Amino acid sequence: MRPEILFPLYAPITSLKGVGPRVAPLLDKLAGPIVRDVLFLKPHSVVRRTPATISAAIDGEVMTFQVTIESFQAPRGPQPWRVRVFDETGFMTLVFFGSFGSQLEQRHPVNARRVISGKVEDQGYGWQMVHPDYMLAPEKASEIPELEPVYPATAGLPARTVRRFVQEALQRAPELPEWQDAAWAARERFPTWREALGRLHDPESDADISLQAPHYRRLAYDELLAQQLAMAQRKAERRREAAAKIPASTVAEAIRADLPFAFTGAQTRALGEIRHDFALGERMSRLIQGDVGSGKTVVAMCAMADVAAAGGQTALMAPTEILARQHFETISGPLTAHGIAVVLLTGRDKGAARAEKLRALASGAIQVAVGTHALFQDEVAFHRLELAVIDEQHRFGVAERQRLQAKGQGTHFLAMSATPIPRTLELTVYGDLDVSKIDEKPPGRTPVATRAAPMGRIGEVEARLREAVAGGAQAFWICPLVSESELVDLKAAETRAEELKATIGPSVGLIHGKMAPAAKDAVMADFADGRLSVLVATTVVEVGVNVPNATIMVIEQAERFGLAQLHQLRGRVGRGRRESACVLLYDPPLSETAQKRLDILRRTDDGFLIAETDLELRGGGDALGLRQSGFPDYVFADPFAHRDLIAAAGDDARLIVGRDPALTSERGKALRILEELFDWKAGLGLRDAG
Structure with missing residues (x-):
């Protein structure tokens, strides 16, 4: 039940003076449907008259x-x-x-x-x-006013009119009980919540709209604390759920011994952390984060072997059919060799063959199911599902992940991600998960030689590519999203594909965002199986797709991509034993930031270092393009400017949940209001990371 003190802020925007049928849709689009959203609208600059x-x-x-x-x-x-x-x-x-x-x-x-x-x-x-x-x-x-804050505007709703609505929303904002720790608030020179909003909307100088002004930091910390508290509560709630105790098995160790390589120290550590969780009898919620090719899947495979040896089942879900097939090919051989039955279940399975797979899963005859969204369909039943493994979990909706986990009782949850998140931002995305990092590369991986060249030398690149293809190599050619129009971008990619066909021959394929998923999978499969030599793509090539024979990556107008994106793309090559190369084509002159981006790529292939550097170069805003990776959409908090507050909020939240899990103390009651104010509540499914 929402606290009564917040009722004025949860009133519809139509309750604001002057917000009638014509203005309401405009203000809703600009801020949101309730008074709180207008109150939280920030001025972007100050006009000194x-x-x-x-x-x-x-x-x-x-x-x-x-x-x-x-x-x-x-x-x-x-x-x-x-x-x-x-x-x-x-x-x-x-x-x-x-x-x-x-x-x-x-x-x-x-x-x-x-x-x-x-x-x-x-x-x-x-x-x-x-x-x-x-x-x-x-x-x-x-x-x-001599000093006037300037708000976002939209057609039909000028900034000064928006300011009038904000001022009315501010008048309605109540004095709320203090939820901040008194010593912390004093150290940071935080004003009260109401004073902070007042200073934001009635600035006395340009410095008052700075992200580092004490009142702005107060509002950012409030938001981060609300989020971190919800995540800490969710984590504690999961830990209270009973789950199967799963001992380490000799089967998993035999599988490890059979592998043609030894585990890196990071892989051994990650498996040890999973086994520690398994032994507790509480539901595990863990993420394995590691660069492309760092060996996350084989660690998960050993965990699956432990589960199977204890009589349980595992479901491994991937976002696309081609990734699901790839995982199946990776794990089915080693597991089957040790008596663990593995099945692949995708949308393509039909009729009697599908029915037989479903029967085997329901009876427990199959211990591991690998698949796509097909795994959580209603007719799929497991005999004893004890582990759900999800690859690139941000590609699935929360409801989808939960439907898979709901196939078992107290199902352990293991996510895998190859998207590097800066260490300083890890809490914001994975605050309700325990994180295992695989930050070592397996021995024998050949570094990808990375070079930058101006677009004017594209003819030379095409000629070198033709020679390489003639020698049996395969290559990716990435076209950027240049314009606002997908059709224009598609046309540019089609033109590039035709040009490469004229230079190289008919073995050039094209994959783009307008294609149906099945058609995309078919083209990717042709490339993975060697029927295509060059794959031109307008969209980022699937994370995790493994084509060991692909040794060349060409990225057009590389300056348009973020560092993390470029690193992900480069990770598509260098997966075999052959020397690989990445060519970054750019339109000169390069900005200072773009130059630094290309330089860091040439110097290192450490995804975590690259992610941290990308954050430094981009600053705040949509750092790393992380929204697509499940990154929160904050109102006040800026992931770059407020990095110190993220860590502090995480520590504060863990202490609160440890001391006052039901939030019954005076501060706890105030914190309940805070969570309602920002809509960060532990049970709110839309914002639940796992």
Whole structure:
């Protein structure tokens, strides 16, 4: 039940004065459907309305003048109204578009004195101001703020109107009980929640909209604490769920001994952490995070062997059929050799063959099922599902992940991700999971030689590619998303594919975002099986797709990609024993940031270091393009500027849940209000990471 104190903030935006049927959809689009969303709308800049004389006007600046109306010039045809004004130092023209000129004359008659404020423009033949923001009698000049916050606007809803709505929302914001730890708030010089919002919306200087201003940091920390607390509660809730105790097995050790390589220290550590969880009798929720090719799947395979040896079943779910087939090919041989039955279940399975697989799963004759979304369909039943393994879990909805886990009782959960997350941001994405890092590469992996070249040398690259293909090599060619139009991008990729066909021959394939999933899988399968030599792609090639024979990666206009994306793409090659190369084609001149990006790629293949560097280079905003990786969409918190607060909020949340799990203390009751305020609640499925 929502606390009554928050009712004013959860009222619909139509309760704000002036928000009627025409304005409501515009404000909803800009902020959201309730008063709280308007209250949380941040100013993006501050306008200083400097009082001045016309002779001191500066082109492009917002300024304030006290003037006298000299004359009106009515328009001829579709021309604007012009009002000539002056002060003791010069003249200026006010320009008004629209059909309200007669009203202008009535409200601002000739010889009347007015205070005007707005953006000044130098027209070469004189100063002008188009549609002044303010035009008031001198006795009302106090209504013009010297410092005015500027809010986002949209067509039909100007920034000043938005500010009026924000101010009304601010008036409705109640004083809320303090949920911050008193010592921490004092150390950080945090104002109260209500004072922080007041300072944000009524800034006294440019510094007041800085991300590092104490009141802004207070609001960011509130948001991070709400999220981290929900995650810590979710984690504690999972740990209270009983789950099967699974001992380490001799079967898994025999499988490890049979592998043609030894585990790296990181793989051994990750398997040890999984086994520690298995032994507790509590439901495991763990993520294995590691670079492409670091050996996550074989670690998961050993965990599956432990489960099978204890009489349980495992489901391994991948986002695409081709990835599911690849996982099946990786694990089925070693597991089957030791008496563990493995089945592949995808949307392609039909009729009697599908029915037989389902019967075998339901009876327990099959211990491991590998598949796509087909695994959580209603008709799929397991005899004793004890482990759910999900690859690239951010590609699945929360409901989908939960439907798979619900096939068993207290099912252990293991996620795998090859998307590098900066260490400083790990809590924001995986705060409710325990994380195992595989940060070592298996021995024998050949580093990918990475080179950058201007687009003007594309002919040379194509010629070298033709030679390599003639020698049996395979290559990826990535076209960027250049324009806002997918059709334009698709056309550019189709043109590139045709050009490469003319240079190399018919063994050039094309994969793009407009294709149906089955068609994409078919093209990828042709490439993986060697029927295609070159694959041109407009979309990021599937994470995890393994084509050992692919040794060349060409990325057009590499400066348009983020560092993490470039690293992921480069990881598609260098998966076999042959030397591999990545060519980054760019449009000169490169910006300083783009130059640094390409330089770091040439220097290292450490995905975690690259992710951290990408964060440094991008700063905040949509760091690393992480929204697509399940990254939270914060209101106040900035993942770069507030990195120190992320760690502090995580520590605070764990302490709170340890000391006051039911949130019954005075601070606990206030924290319940905080979670409601930001919609970060432990049971809120939409924001549950696992």
